[in-house]
Amino acid sequence: xxxxxxxxxxxxxxxxxxxxxxxVRPGEFVSVIGPNAAGKTTLLKTLASLLKPIAGVxxxxxxxxANLRPRELASLIGVVLTDQVKxxxxxxxxxxxxxxxxxTGLLGSLSQEDRREVLRALSDVGLEELADxxxxxxxxxxxxxxxxxxxxxQEPRALILDEPVTHLDPKARVEVLMMIKRVxxxxxxxxxxxxxxxxxxxxxxxxxxxxxxxxxxxxxxPEEFIMDGGPTALFGLGECILFSxxxxxxxxxxxxxxxxxxxxxxxxxxxxxxxxxxxRLGYSFSTGVLHKGDVDYIVAKSLGGVVIxxxxxxxxxxxxxxxxxxxxxxxxxxxxxxxxxxxxNSENRKLAEAAAVExxxxxxxxxxxxxxxxxxxDSFPELEQSLQLxxxxxxxxxxxxxxxxxxxxx
Amino acid sequence: METGARLKQSSSxxxxxxxxxxxxxxxxxPTLLLASLLIGGYSINLQDAVSAIVGGGRPEAAxxxxxxxxxxxxxxxxxxxxxxxxxxxLQALFRNPLADSYILGVSAGSSLFLALSMLLGVTLGxxxxxxxxxxxxxxxxGALLVTALMTSLSGVVRSTTTILIAxxxxxxxxxxxxxxxxxLVEIEKLRAFTYWIMGSFAGARWSxxxxxxxxxxxxxxxxxxxxxxLNALLLGEDYARSMGMNLKRTRMxxxxxxxxxxxxxxxxxxxVGFIGLCAPYLARQLSRTSNHFTIIPASALLGSTLTLAADxxxxxxxxxxxxxxxxxxxxxxxxxxxxxxxRGRGVQL
Numbered sequence: 198x199x200x201x202x203x204x205x206x207x208x209x210x211x212x213x214x215x216x217x218x219x220x221v222r223p224g225e226f227v228s229v230i231g232p233n234a235a236g237k238t239t240l241l242k243t244l245a246s247l248l249k250p251i252a253g254v255x256x257x258x259x260x261x262x263a264n265l266r267p268r269e270l271a272s273l274i275g276v277v278l279t280d281q282v283k284x285x286x287x288x289x290x291x292x293x294x295x296x297x298x299x300x301t302g303l304l305g306s307l308s309q310e311d312r313r314e315v316l317r318a319l320s321d322v323g324l325e326e327l328a329d330x331x332x333x334x335x336x337x338x339x340x341x342x343x344x345x346x347x348x349x350x351q352e353p354r355a356l357i358l359d360e361p362v363t364h365l366d367p368k369a370r371v372e373v374l375m376m377i378k379r380v381x382x383x384x385x386x387x388x389x390x391x392x393x394x395x396x397x398x399x400x401x402x403x404x405x406x407x408x409x410x411x412x413x414x415x416x417x418x419p420e421e422f423i424m425d426g427g428p429t430a431l432f433g434l435g436e437c438i439l440f441s442x443x444x445x446x447x448x449x450x451x452x453x454x455x456x457x458x459x460x461x462x463x464x465x466x467x468x469x470x471x472x473x474x475x476x477r478l479g480y481s482f483s484t485g486v487l488h489k490g491d492v493d494y495i496v497a498k499s500l501g502g503v504v505i506x507x508x509x510x511x512x513x514x515x516x517x518x519x520x521x522x523x524x525x526x527x528x529x530x531x532x533x534x535x536x537x538x539x540x541x542n543s544e545n546r547k548l549a550e551a552a553a554v555e556x557x558x559x560x561x562x563x564x565x566x567x568x569x570x571x572x573x574x575d576s577f578p579e580l581e582q583s584l585q586l587x588x589x590x591x592x593x594x595x596x597x598x599x600x601x602x603x604x605x606x607x
Numbered sequence: 608m609e610t611g612a613r614l615k616q617s618s619s620x621x622x623x624x625x626x627x628x629x630x631x632x633x634x635x636x637p638t639l640l641l642a643s644l645l646i647g648g649y650s651i652n653l654q655d656a657v658s659a660i661v662g663g664g665r666p667e668a669a670x671x672x673x674x675x676x677x678x679x680x681x682x683x684x685x686x687x688x689x690x691x692x693x694x695x696x697l698q699a700l701f702r703n704p705l706a707d708s709y710i711l712g713v714s715a716g717s718s719l720f721l722a723l724s725m726l727l728g729v730t731l732g733x734x735x736x737x738x739x740x741x742x743x744x745x746x747x748x749g750a751l752l753v754t755a756l757m758t759s760l761s762g763v764v765r766s767t768t769t770i771l772i773a774x775x776x777x778x779x780x781x782x783x784x785x786x787x788x789x790x791l792v793e794i795e796k797l798r799a800f801t802y803w804i805m806g807s808f809a810g811a812r813w814s815x816x817x818x819x820x821x822x823x824x825x826x827x828x829x830x831x832x833x834x835x836x837l838n839a840l841l842l843g844e845d846y847a848r849s850m851g852m853n854l855k856r857t858r859m860x861x862x863x864x865x866x867x868x869x870x871x872x873x874x875x876x877x878x879v880g881f882i883g884l885c886a887p888y889l890a891r892q893l894s895r896t897s898n899h900f901t902i903i904p905a906s907a908l909l910g911s912t913l914t915l916a917a918d919x920x921x922x923x924x925x926x927x928x929x930x931x932x933x934x935x936x937x938x939x940x941x942x943x944x945x946x947x948x949x950r951g952r953g954v955q956l
Contacts, residue, residue, distance in 0.1 A: 247845055271851030278845060284955045285841045286897040295839050299851035305835035305900070331895075333955060344842075351850065 198222055199244060199355050199387050204253035206236070206243040212251055213239050217413050219406055221387045223354070226378045228402030228419075229391040232432060235408045237391040238359050244389060245276045245357040258354055271299040275348030279360040281340055283333055289343050290328040293318055296350030318349040321380045338369030345377060349384070356381060358390035362397075370394070374401050395428060396446045407431060419445075441499040448499040453481040457529035457588070460484065461502075462549050464536035468493040471534050471562065474577060476500045478584065483528060485521040486513045486545060493536075513544040521548055525557070530587055532580070533570070535563030558587055625901045628894050632908035636684070639915035643680035644672055646919060648927050651676075674812065682811030682875045683918040684911045685823045687882055689868030691910020692830050694883025695890065695902050699837040700861045701771055704947050704956060707883030708869040711862070712753045712777030717873035718803060719781040719788075720749030725800050726792045739815045742874050743822070750870035753777055754862050803877035805931035808918050811875050819871050826867040827907060833857075833864055834899035841897055841956060879914070880933045881940025886910035888943065897956055 200220035207213035213236040221227045229237050242248040244255055246262045255262045257273050265273070275296070285292070296318065297311040307315070319325045322342040327335065332343060341361060348356055358377070362370040374390075378401065381388045389406075392398040398405065398419070405416040409431055416422040428440040428447075438449045459475055461468050461484040468484060469492060475482045485505025487494040497504050505521040507513050525531050525548065533549040536542070546567075553559045553569030560583050561570045572583045644656045651659075651668050658664030659672035694707040708714050724745035725737070753774075760773055789797060789804070803810075836857045839847040848854050872879060890905035891897060917935040924930055 242845075245849060247848055267848065267853045268851040271849060274849070276846065276849035278843075280843070282842045282846070286891065286895055286955055287838065287841060288896075291838070291898055292842070295842065295850060298835070298839055301835070303832050303835065305838070344846075348849075 198258060199389065200256050201244070202254045202256070204243065204255060205251045206239050206248065207251050208239070208248075210251070212411070214408060214411055214413060215252075217253070219413065219415050221355075221389060221404070223385040223387055224382045225403045226381065226388045226390070226401065227404045227406055228398040229389060229406045229408060230395055230398045230431070231408035236411075237408050240406075240408055240413070241357050241359045241389065241391055244355075245274055246270055247276070268299040271351055271353075273354045275351045275353035275356045277341070277344050277348050277356070277358040277361045279363050281337065281364055282344070283340070286331050286333060288328070289324060289330050289332060289335070290315060290319070292332050292343050293346045293350050296347040299351060314350050314352060318346040321349055321384075322346040322376060336369075338365050338373060341365060341369075341373055342376065345373070345380075349380065353386060355387040355389065358388070360391050360393050363393045370397065395432070399423065399428075399445045439499055441495065443495045444499070448496075450501045451476050451479055453501075454479045455481070458483060458527065459584075460525040460528035460531045460552075461497075461534060462531060462536070462545050463487065463493045463497075463534045464491055464542055464545060466492045467534040467536040467563070469496040470577065471532055471580070472497050472500050472502060474581065478581070480584070483524045485524065486517050486542070486548070488541070510541065512541050518544050518548070522551060525552055526555070528557075530558040530560060530571075530584075533559060533561045533567060535561065560584075625894075628901065629904055629908060632890075632893075632905055632912065635912050636908070636915065639912060639919065640680050640684065642919055643683065643915060644676045647671075647676060647922055678813045678816045679808050679811045679918070680915065682816050683808045683914045685820075685827075686808065686811075686872040686875050686879065687886075687911040687914025688827055688907035689823065689872050689910070690879060690882035690914065691886030691890075691906035691908075692827060692903055693865040693868045694885075694910070695887035695899070695906035696830060696833055696837060696861055697865045697883070698887050698956060699840050699899060700858065700865070702840065702843070702956060703771065704888060705884065705944065706771060707881075708865060709778060709878070709880060709883070710771055711757060711774040711865070712781060713750045713757075713774075713866040713869045714873050714878050715778035715781035715785075716749035716753035717746040717870050718749070718878055719785050720745040720752070721803050721873065721877075722785045722788045722800065725803070726788050726796055739818045739874075742815065743819060743870070746870040746874040747867075749781075750866040750873070753781075754866045757862055803873070806877040806879045806933040807921065807929065807931050808876045808914075809929055815875060819875065822867065822871055826864065826871065830864050830868075830903055831900070833861055834903055837861070837899040837903075838897075876932070878933065879936065881936040881943075882910050882913055882917075885936075885940050885943055886913055888947075889913075891955065 198221065201217050204217040205212050205215040206217070217240065229240060231237050239248065243250050246255065262270060293315050294307055294311070297307060297314065300311060301307060319328060322345055324339065324342055324346060327339065332340065335343065362373050365373060374397065377388060377390070402419055405419055405422050407414045407416065407422070407427065423442045423445060429435065434440050438447060441448050455478070457480060459480050459482045461471055461482055463471065463484055464487055472482060472484070483503040483505070484493070484497045486507050487497065487504055488507050489509045494504060494506060503524065505517055505524055507517050531549060531552040536545060538546050549559060549567050553567055558571040559567060559569065560580065561567050561573045562580055563575060566573060574580050574583055641656070645651050645653065649671050651672060655664050655668035656672055659669040690708070697706045697708060697711060698704055700706070721742060724741055756777065757770060757774060760770055764770060836847070836852055839850055839852055844854055886906045886909040887902060889909050890902050894901050894905055896902070917932050920935045921930050921932045924935065
């Protein structure tokens with residue numbers, strides 16, 4: 198267990214983060230997040246005793262780290278850093294065996310127990326097979342696993358990791374973090390890891406430590422942090438970059454520089470990618486009628502679309518239907534995403550049919566044909582082409598606003 | 608259990624590979640030593656050489672072998688080992704394949720103090736300026752002064768790159784002071800000092816070699832004790848500290864352990880360049896490992912081999928005129944420096 202008492206940290210006299218009072222229990226995976234340069238690395242280095250605190254005390258298993266000798270400290274805390282060591286021809290087993298540093302003598306020869314710990318660490322990270330390979334020949338992910346095995350070979354009570362997966366590819370990131378979480382739960386090790394990738398932290402961590410504005414806030418769960426509107430406040434999001442609590446990830450709205458508004462008839466997830474495409478191409482969109490809580494509802498909202506909404510699990514009411522019809526009439530085109538249709542949303546098909554009847558350009562994406570459709574497409578490139586065609590042929594009248602970019606190149 | 612057996616097996620394989628490599632690296636040494644006895648301005652055959660060592664033979668040949676060639680060969684043998692070892696530990700300390708004793712400024716400091724002692728007669732004791740102990744003492748003092756300076760610097764600046772540049776600047780200052788001293792003294796004193804300035808084992812005699820032998824033995828054997836911290840330092844200072852290394856103390860020990868052998872070589876032969884750079888590089892490339900339990904003895908053996916070979920070449924190249932040994936070592940050392948600079952960060956340590 199790690200806990201701190203009124204810890205202030207920084208470099209020299211300059212305090213970066215003050216009054217840190219946190220405690221982490223064995224087996225817990227705590228993620229440290231915060232904006233760049235907020236002091237995440239400084240906090241971790243101070244916890245690992247690589248940096249002297251300006252004030253306050255770090256305790257590990259009740260022992261003040263400042264009073265410990267380097268070897269004692271190394272048998273309590275293992276450290277893994279972002280920066281990768283690449284240029285060494287040591288073998289994997291040799292690097293992991295360095296973790297026995299606090300236990301071996303002057304000549305570093307390994308005892309029976311040392312070998313056993315090296316092996317256990319290697320098997321915990323799943324790299325026994327690579328024991329004799331040279332470190333420099335490994336992939337980034339494998340190297341970082343070796344560094345973790347090395348830290349585990351120290352038999353620490355706590356593992357402190359400073360952005361351990363930043364340089365890894367997406368799959369390796371998740372793999373390495375899951376491995377750390379599993380091993381440390383098994384070994385009952387405290388894990389404190391700063392993560393650059395906030396959505397990873399929100400999915401991975403048992404608890405969160407937020408570093409910002411010279412202080413820290415601890416959350417007992419990532420979910421609590423999300424419900425608090427934490428990510429939006431922490432990273433100063435809003436306007437174009439938004440945090441979607443339902444999806445626990447960051448969404449962004451492109452500047453909608455097209456004049457045409459598109460109406461999308463969707464539901465049940467059939468619209469999510471269409472919204473994203475429209476958003477990316479710079480179209481503003483309206484959509485409906487969507488039930489609250491539908492994934493299309495969530496994505497459309499987070500992308501800033503106009504959503505004609507109905508209460509969850511209620512049939513679409515005539516009032517909402519009229520509203521949707523009017524909204525569709527104000528749009529340059531209607532896209533029908535072939536949503537699953539059932540008793541509660543059968544009106545949505547009628548919405549598309551009405552557009553066709555009224556002679557509005559109706560683009561149908563998917564197999565469910567609608568009589569009178571302007572175009573039927575079955576892929577996103579085709580959908581994009583159709584939108585392009587719509588503009589060129591000016592099927593719907595467009596009123597160009599005085600955009601400076603267009604007048605240069607008529 | 609199966610993997611356990613495999614790991615055990617693999618580490619014993621490493622052990623036997625290590626001894627095999629070290630035996631391989633020591634193979635050229637006897638031949639080179641013998642060649643050092645035979646080759647030179649006065650021609651000596653094998654029989655002369657053997658009888659000179661066991662006693663007897665032609666008195667002239669015996670005299671040359673015994674009082675000139677043998678101490679010179681041994682000085683190159685031990686001096687080369689010292690240079691190789693000091694290069695290996697400095698490169699690990701600075702995590703830079705370009706680091707060696709010259710960059711730290713240690714040999715420049717040694718040279719300056721040798722110049723002070725020999726040219727101005729400044730000795731710290733009652734010895735005459737040419738007394739071997741006075742020379743060693745001067746050389747040590749210079750090395751220790753720079754070492755102390757570097758150590759205190761390393762306490763203030765954490766970046767090893769900064770220390771590297773500081774070492775270079777200290778070298779410049781020491782060399783410039785040395786050359787100012789040279790312009791101040793008479794030509795006879797200067798000629799005696801030329802050996803130290805140019806770098807040559809030609810001046811190595813028993814009178815200077817024998818007093819240095821215990822120091823050589825101590826300094827070479829003690830460096831193996833640094834192999835463990837040096838291996839940890841390969842991962843960087845933060846990692847080394849996190850694994851229980853007392854960084855400041857270890858760094859001081861490493862700097863001292865690297866300067867002592869350099870001081871010895873400077874007293875024996877003056878400034879000999881590039882051996883400390885090439886020997887560890889070759890050791891790593893040939894052994895395909897970074898483990899200092901292999902690299903340190905391998906650098907010693909390869910340092911000896913390179914130095915003996917370079918010393919021979921310096922005698923042979925423009926026979927009967929001898930050229931300074933650095934004139935030879937620079938020919939293969941300087942291109943290596945350029946190569947390493949071009950490779951940049953891709954060079955393995």
